[in-house]
Amino acid sequence: MKTFAKLVCLCVFLPVLAFAEGDDLTWNSSLKNQFFAGKAIEESDAVIELEAPYRAEDPAIVPVKVTSKMPQTPGRFIKKIWVLVDKNPFPFVGEFEFFPESGKADLAMRVRVNTYSNIRAIAETNDGKLTMTKKFVKASGGCSAPIGADLDEAMKRLGKVKFRLDDSMQTGQPTQAQLMISHPNITGMQMDQMTRFIRKSHFIDQLKVTFNDKPVLNAKIDIAISADPNFRFYFVPDKAGELKAEFSDISCESPTSRSVCKKGESYAQQYTVTP
Amino acid sequence: MRGLMVLLGFWVSAAAWALPVLPVVEVAPGLFVHVSEHHWPDRDNHGEIANIGFIVGDKCVAVIDSGGSPQQGIELRNAVKKITSKPICYVINTHVHPDHIYGNSAFKEPGVKFIGHHKLARAMASRGPHYLSRADEVLDIRVTPDNIIPPDLQVKDRMTLNLGNRELVLTAHATAHTDNDLTVYDKATDTMWLADLLFLEHIPVIDGSIKGWLKELGQLEQQPYKLVIPGHGKLVKDWPASMQPQKAYLLQMASEIRTLIKQGKTLEYAVEHVGLTAQQNWQLFEQFHRKNITIAFAELEWED
Numbered sequence: 001m002k003t004f005a006k007l008v009c010l011c012v013f014l015p016v017l018a019f020a021e022g023d024d025l026t027w028n029s030s031l032k033n034q035f036f037a038g039k040a041i042e043e044s045d046a047v048i049e050l051e052a053p054y055r056a057e058d059p060a061i062v063p064v065k066v067t068s069k070m071p072q073t074p075g076r077f078i079k080k081i082w083v084l085v086d087k088n089p090f091p092f093v094g095e096f097e098f099f100p101e102s103g104k105a106d107l108a109m110r111v112r113v114n115t116y117s118n119i120r121a122i123a124e125t126n127d128g129k130l131t132m133t134k135k136f137v138k139a140s141g142g143c144s145a146p147i148g149a150d151l152d153e154a155m156k157r158l159g160k161v162k163f164r165l166d167d168s169m170q171t172g173q174p175t176q177a178q179l180m181i182s183h184p185n186i187t188g189m190q191m192d193q194m195t196r197f198i199r200k201s202h203f204i205d206q207l208k209v210t211f212n213d214k215p216v217l218n219a220k221i222d223i224a225i226s227a228d229p230n231f232r233f234y235f236v237p238d239k240a241g242e243l244k245a246e247f248s249d250i251s252c253e254s255p256t257s258r259s260v261c262k263k264g265e266s267y268a269q270q271y272t273v274t275p
Numbered sequence: 276m277r278g279l280m281v282l283l284g285f286w287v288s289a290a291a292w293a294l295p296v297l298p299v300v301e302v303a304p305g306l307f308v309h310v311s312e313h314h315w316p317d318r319d320n321h322g323e324i325a326n327i328g329f330i331v332g333d334k335c336v337a338v339i340d341s342g343g344s345p346q347q348g349i350e351l352r353n354a355v356k357k358i359t360s361k362p363i364c365y366v367i368n369t370h371v372h373p374d375h376i377y378g379n380s381a382f383k384e385p386g387v388k389f390i391g392h393h394k395l396a397r398a399m400a401s402r403g404p405h406y407l408s409r410a411d412e413v414l415d416i417r418v419t420p421d422n423i424i425p426p427d428l429q430v431k432d433r434m435t436l437n438l439g440n441r442e443l444v445l446t447a448h449a450t451a452h453t454d455n456d457l458t459v460y461d462k463a464t465d466t467m468w469l470a471d472l473l474f475l476e477h478i479p480v481i482d483g484s485i486k487g488w489l490k491e492l493g494q495l496e497q498q499p500y501k502l503v504i505p506g507h508g509k510l511v512k513d514w515p516a517s518m519q520p521q522k523a524y525l526l527q528m529a530s531e532i533r534t535l536i537k538q539g540k541t542l543e544y545a546v547e548h549v550g551l552t553a554q555q556n557w558q559l560f561e562q563f564h565r566k567n568i569t570i571a572f573a574e575l576e577w578e579d
Contacts, residue, residue, distance in 0.1 A: 057546065057568075058570055061569050061573055065543075110542070145402040147405075150450050153574075164539060180577075182577060189405075190403070191400045
């Protein structure tokens with residue numbers, strides 16, 4: 001009887017799994033048009049590659065990494081990278097702008113993944129060409145939820161910033177920097193009848209990083225970024241100077257619409273770099 | 276052996292009554308526990324994987340954790356009704372995880388008060404939609420917001436309940452296993468119902484704070500409880516000895532992660548390298564260990 005039940009279960013379930021494994025339905029039916037209407041996108045790993053765990057250990061903190069296949073030069077560089085999680089209630093993770101001064105258009109971050117989904121990164125080079133790469137991620141079930149574990153702790157530190165630089169920094173060479181921002185990045189997705197505490201989404205929506213006032217990274221980000229946003233990116237320390245992060249948060253009425261939002265606070269923090 | 280007889284007894288009478296009754300064992304006078312096996316929550320076990328039970332006083336009954344599915348809640352309620360004619364007055368939810376709260380709806384009736392940590396309602400509200408959206412697919416159970424019942428009484432620090440000549444002391448803990456852990460101490464039998472503040476055999480699952488959990492354990496291990504009931508694992512009669520593997524696991528993880536953070540290593544690196552020697556000690560290691568590292572790393576990288 002038990003075996004029979006398992007068999008039935010498998011039969012019902014297997015097609016669903018096969019179907020779910022990396023399907024492009026959401027992309028084809030809406031995301032492509034929403035973000036890249038009328039544009040040609042080549043699917044390949046030639047410009048960027050995407051790393052993400054096949055199984056998301058904690059759906060609230062899924063490390064993803066975009067690695068560029070070309071250096072950033074004034075003549076040829078990656079201008080923008082979009083990151084989307086197809087099956088998230090709000091698929092847009094972020095739009096990241098890079099510059100020749102970035103040195104390398106690599107980017108690592110931590111994201112929320114609601115369910116089994118493709119994560120995709122689309123790069124635009126300065127000639128306007130779009131290249132897309134994707135990875136399938138299984139967000140695990142059980143007791144996990146794609147929000148943070150300790151909201152109050154994150155609230156207490158709100159706005160705190162940490163920088164970390166590669167020990168092997170060399171003058172004039174692309175150097176990796178890690179930027180950590182303490183912010184709960186509240187999704188705003190909770191049950192209405194119980195919402196006596198937090199109702200709105202509250203997240204960092206703009207981030208700008210400069211080195212000696214020259215742009216390194218500009219980002220427009222959203223609730224799919226994990227609590228305590230954490231980014232690794234490159235810059236070129238051609239001489240001593242200030243690496244500066246400026247960011248702001250926003251509060252929106254709905255987790256899945258950005259039509260009614262209220263600007264929040266602005267923050268800035270800098271870090272002295274001596275190569 | 277006696278436990279087996281009791282189990283068998285319930286099974287036989289349940290079949291005779293054609294009423295599903297959850298097997299429970301009277302582990303101390305008037306204190307009944309259903310001890311679960313360790314499984315990853317799935318469509319076969321419907322998430323019925325936690326230790327749940329109830330305590331009977333002279334006047335009424337307190338249920339402690341309602342089960343992992345609406346059906347298990349019904350079976351637990353039937354077990355109470357079978358053992359005593361006294362009414363259920365309280366349903367205590369020890370924390371937000373579905374294996375401890377999805378039976379709530381079986382107990383919803385006039386006169387029953389639901390009790391939880393003062394942060395439980397918020398955790399239910401923020402996690403509820405996600406839990407509910409996955410229940411059908413992951414657990415093969417049908418649940419709606421009605422199955423998640425926020426507490427009528429919120430424990431901010433401590434609260435004493437009287438079941439009629441039987442006092443239960445509820446303690447709301449600082450963030451540890453989750454940010455809404457509540458424990459139940461039964462004075463009459465010197466029993467501490469720690470729920471998921473204690474795991475045996477089943478790998479400890481961090482969904483709150485590794486530092487906070489270690490701190491709570493440090494305080495709890497000072498107490499000489501006669502009997503301790505974990506959320507997952509067999510009953511403990513040698514407290515705090517049986518808790519040491521859990522403490523060692525958390526301590527080692529915290530120590531290794533701190534070293535990696537100092538070395539500038541990433542979360543991705545930590546997930547592949549921390550605490551692998553602990554694998555042989557725990558069931559469900561593969562399912563939870565890397566998640567534990569992830570949560571602990573995200574916490575510890577902010578500690579200075």
